[in-house]
Structure formats: C-alpha cells, structure tokens
Amino acid sequence: MNDLRVNGRRLQEYLVGLSRHGRTAQGGVSRVAYSQADIEGREYTIALMWQAGLQVRVDPVGNIFGCREGSESGAPAILFGSHIDSVPNGGAYDGALGSMAAIEVVQALAEAGYCNRHPLEVAIWADEEGGLIGSRGYVGALSDSDLSASGEDGISLADKIRRIDGHPERIGDAKPADGSITAYVELHVEQGSTLESEGIDIGIVQGFVGINHYDVTITGRADHAGTTPMNARSDALLAAAATVLAVDETVKSIPGEQVGTVGRLCVRPGVPNVVPGEVELTVELRDLEMALIESVWRRIQLKLEEIATGHGIEVAHTLRQSLPGALTDPRIRRAIAKAAEVCCLSSRSMSSGAGHDAQNLARICPAGMIFVPSVGGVSHSPEEHTRPADAENGANVLLQTILQLDQW
Numbered sequence: 001m002n003d004l005r006v007n008g009r010r011l012q013e014y015l016v017g018l019s020r021h022g023r024t025a026q027g028g029v030s031r032v033a034y035s036q037a038d039i040e041g042r043e044y045t046i047a048l049m050w051q052a053g054l055q056v057r058v059d060p061v062g063n064i065f066g067c068r069e070g071s072e073s074g075a076p077a078i079l080f081g082s083h084i085d086s087v088p089n090g091g092a093y094d095g096a097l098g099s100m101a102a103i104e105v106v107q108a109l110a111e112a113g114y115c116n117r118h119p120l121e122v123a124i125w126a127d128e129e130g131g132l133i134g135s136r137g138y139v140g141a142l143s144d145s146d147l148s149a150s151g152e153d154g155i156s157l158a159d160k161i162r163r164i165d166g167h168p169e170r171i172g173d174a175k176p177a178d179g180s181i182t183a184y185v186e187l188h189v190e191q192g193s194t195l196e197s198e199g200i201d202i203g204i205v206q207g208f209v210g211i212n213h214y215d216v217t218i219t220g221r222a223d224h225a226g227t228t229p230m231n232a233r234s235d236a237l238l239a240a241a242a243t244v245l246a247v248d249e250t251v252k253s254i255p256g257e258q259v260g261t262v263g264r265l266c267v268r269p270g271v272p273n274v275v276p277g278e279v280e281l282t283v284e285l286r287d288l289e290m291a292l293i294e295s296v297w298r299r300i301q302l303k304l305e306e307i308a309t310g311h312g313i314e315v316a317h318t319l320r321q322s323l324p325g326a327l328t329d330p331r332i333r334r335a336i337a338k339a340a341e342v343c344c345l346s347s348r349s350m351s352s353g354a355g356h357d358a359q360n361l362a363r364i365c366p367a368g369m370i371f372v373p374s375v376g377g378v379s380h381s382p383e384e385h386t387r388p389a390d391a392e393n394g395a396n397v398l399l400q401t402i403l404q405l406d407q408w
C-alpha cells in the first residue's frame, strides 16, 4: 500500500476544470459563496464525486459530502476535504486543491481496488471565506442570529444557504452523532512563504493561532500647528508612532512564530493644521499559545507606560476580541509525518496563521492539516499558484495519511 499514489495529471485536470467556473479577466477566480459561479463550481464538484463512485448528499448548511462505504459495519467515517468558494478575484488553489485532491484520492483508492474499513467521506465545506460558515454549522456553532443576519446585500444567511440547496430551518441536523467521525484531514496551500523559502515539501500543521485584538487610545492635546512651539506640544500621533514601533520591536524580541500588527490608526482631529489630539489604534497579536500572546501584551503595556510618561500623554487600552486557537491532533500529525516519509518528501511542523475549516472540526474530532508550498507565498490573488508537483505531493501525502487512519 506504500506504493499507492494519486494520478497527478488527473488532479490538474480537475483543478483546471473547477477554475473555469468564475474565471476572471485577470486570470483569477471569483467564486464567492452562494454566487452563480459558486453554484456552478458545486455542480462540477458533485459530478466529479459521482464519477468517483461516491454517494453525494448536501447537508442543511449546504456542505457537500461524497461517501464511499467501508467494509466494517458501524465504523466511524474518515472525513477529508476543503472548500471551493473563493474571495472575489482570488486564486485557483485556495480550498480548490484540498477539494479536488480529496476526490482524486478516493478515485485512486478505488482504481487500486483498495477495500477501506472505515467509510471515506469527502467534505466540501460551504462558504469558508465568509467566516467558516459551513464547518461552523456542521459542528453546531451557527446560531439563529447568525442565520437571520443580513450581509451588505441585505440578504439573510438563511436565504443564501437555501440557494445552495441547504435547509437552514433544519440546521440542528447538520451535526454528526458523537463518535461517528474517526478524524478529519485537510490538504491546503500554505498561503505563506515558509515552505518555499526553506525548500520543504510538506507542512504539518501543529495548530491554528489564537488572536487577541486590543484597542489603544492615546490622548494628547490638539493645538494650533503654527503657534504651538515644538517643546510645548502633547502630540498624540508622535506617541502613536512610538507605539507602532514598540509593538514591532516587542513581538520580534522573543524567539517564536508570534506576529503582531497595528492595522488601523485613526487620528483626530485629522487635519493638516492641528497638532493631533487623539489617536485610536488597534494592536492584533497572534500565536498558537494564548499565554505567549498575553505575555507579549504585558511587555507592550510596559512600553506604553514609558511612552505615555515620555510624551506627556495618556494611554488607555482594552481587549476588544479574543479568539482562542486550536491544536491539531498529535496522532494525525504523526500519521502525516509518516506519510511524507513514505512518499520520500521533506516535512516540517508549522502553525497556521490563517483560519481554516479544520479548526472548527477540531472541536468535535481529531483533526489534522497538510500544507504544500505557495509560489511566492501569494494567496487571495489571481497570482496565487502551487506547482503541479507540489499539488501532487500534497495529494499523495493525503492518500497515505488516510491509509494509516483506516487502520485505526
């Protein structure tokens, strides 16, 4: 079974076929969830599932499942897949690779005459880019208020789900019975440049980073920009500039993969001839360990106090939002590492800085994730690309991982 491989050429055909739905003038893909292009992409995917001999169903949230029965009655299913919706003018690999590879894996197993013990279930999660909607619904984390909320287009999420043959009124039925899933595995493009720059074939995702978002308000004094001498000012923007630098320095001052960003700055009164009196800014910190995020924030707070004293201004801050991260299952990580070895591919473990459906699945079953290199680290852009050889490598690692999980 160690010799079993996917058909790389067929995988490329699937990817090209899918990319025709929603293709943009810039060579990207606009398959925004619930749009006509998304619906066509879903039809294309369902047709491929039938071709691969899968039994297809759409759940109440609009997720598509393609099932190949297992030989052992009552055995829990092995779930694997990704999403086919995209951001506007996005790329042809984000989500698409994991989805097409999942179908190719089942087809390769069928052609090899492999008799799976567990049911193999390909999952195509609906509306990933809109906030992991399909997988949230699947794990029972989508509320009535989420469903009734309207987007910018004024249409409720429930009505959108109906467009893709979902039944939002039965959303409670989407959640699988306890113990009915052995594991969930997802192949995805890295969307960053770590693997490419280190020349490594396969990323084994350790977990999904947690995110803390803080609001910082810096209050100085608005003054006439012509008549106030430089030494008599309380310039809130100068203190904000020091804060931006302090966040960058602090995050980089300790080893690790943590990242920190000041992404929004609001200057008041925000006119050319007035010394800025107040600045509001955001600090966003991400890491696998919430404890590390908190300790980085404590260091930043100390610097904020120094900045306040040094600039003669006041600084206030609040934690606006805290999203805990999730870890992948260590046994699945080991299975992926072994699969990479079987395929003679190099691998390293890494965290995922982006959100993925797998982090929702991690709430209800052991979950794992495989990354392959993104050329130049570019994603959510028409320029997004993953080399055919890397796509095939990822699909082979997915296949070899599933063979191991089938022995559980």
Ligand SMILES: [Zn+2]
Residues within 6 Å of the ligand: 083, 094, 095, 128, 188
């Ligand atoms: Zn994605």
